[in-house]
Amino acid sequence: MTTPSRMPEPYGQQSGANLADILERVLDKGIVIAGDIRINLLDIELLTIKLRLIVASVDKAKEMGIDWWESDPNLSSRARRDELARENAELRERLARLEELEPGRAEQKEAP
């Protein structure tokens, strides 16, 4: 059997892999076979609630193609822009209030 001569680390170590890399594969990928011990991994509270990566459907991501992150508010640039606009408005409002409270300071800085 030929193996590529250049591996990131000794073959079989997977030292570049983090826990998420391992869990997303051993829990969410691979072949599903109903054994004698019936465990539905999706019923496991830890996996579904604490580890969000398990519930996110890969099929859904696939259907959405490379734009898949658009649906995630944490990653979508549209969602980020909306949030920034909101934050901006809020800051302007806070600033206006502060300048009202401190007329002297604001005038001093803005004087020509």
Place this chain on the structure above:
Amino acid sequence: MTGLRYVYAVCRPFGTPLQSQLTGVAGDPPRGLTHHGLVAVVSHVPERDFAEEPLRAHLEDLDWLTETARAHQGVIDALTTVTTPLPLRLGTVFRDDSGVRTMLEAREEDFRRTLDRLEGRVEWGVKVYAESEPQETAQPAPKAASGRDYLRQRRAQTRSHEEMWQKAETFSVTLHEKLSAFAEDSRLHPPQNPALSKASGRNILNAAYLVPRAHSEEFVEMVDRAKGESTGMRVVLTGPWAAYSFAGEEQLTGGEKQ
């Protein structure tokens, strides 16, 4: 023989023995159970941990899960060095050897088809991270003298963040297109949770590529070249993995689902 049977993978018979010190999920060395020309790689696990109730409880325990997942992956990894295994999902447990044989028989056709499809291929994982807030660390903002200055700084920051995201997205799309054109198949996975990955920066791309071993060196070089291409982008390669992301039944029909 007592205990339950934990099955890691199904493969074709392989001549090379597994590493002698290899231990499975409960410390028992894995062995091959051959039936109808297929091998189920199995180890014995105690009922007190792997019967339905205790297993369910254990899976809620992240430390136990971590240890078990690493042991499972360790066996798959060892198999990957000697053959092309079909990895089974963690926690596939049977009462006895005859239960495993029955399963091999029932799924024989599927296994053979998938083994043929994946023969000689491995999976490579590629992730892209946008290093978080590079602009702020690069040039710490002077203390705002006034509200107006503060807003100006905020706007500049917002703009540079926006540019960074655009850049990260463009970089990831381009890299994914290039790698998937080279690979036989590819899968996009959801971005990783930093609580688990302990990785810094934001995970933008998390993809898996199916690559023949013979072309793996070239693939690794392509990824290596991408590493220095763009500042603020971190490219992480993992593998070679067994073809976890390509072994599922949904792929048996071949290719992308509509």
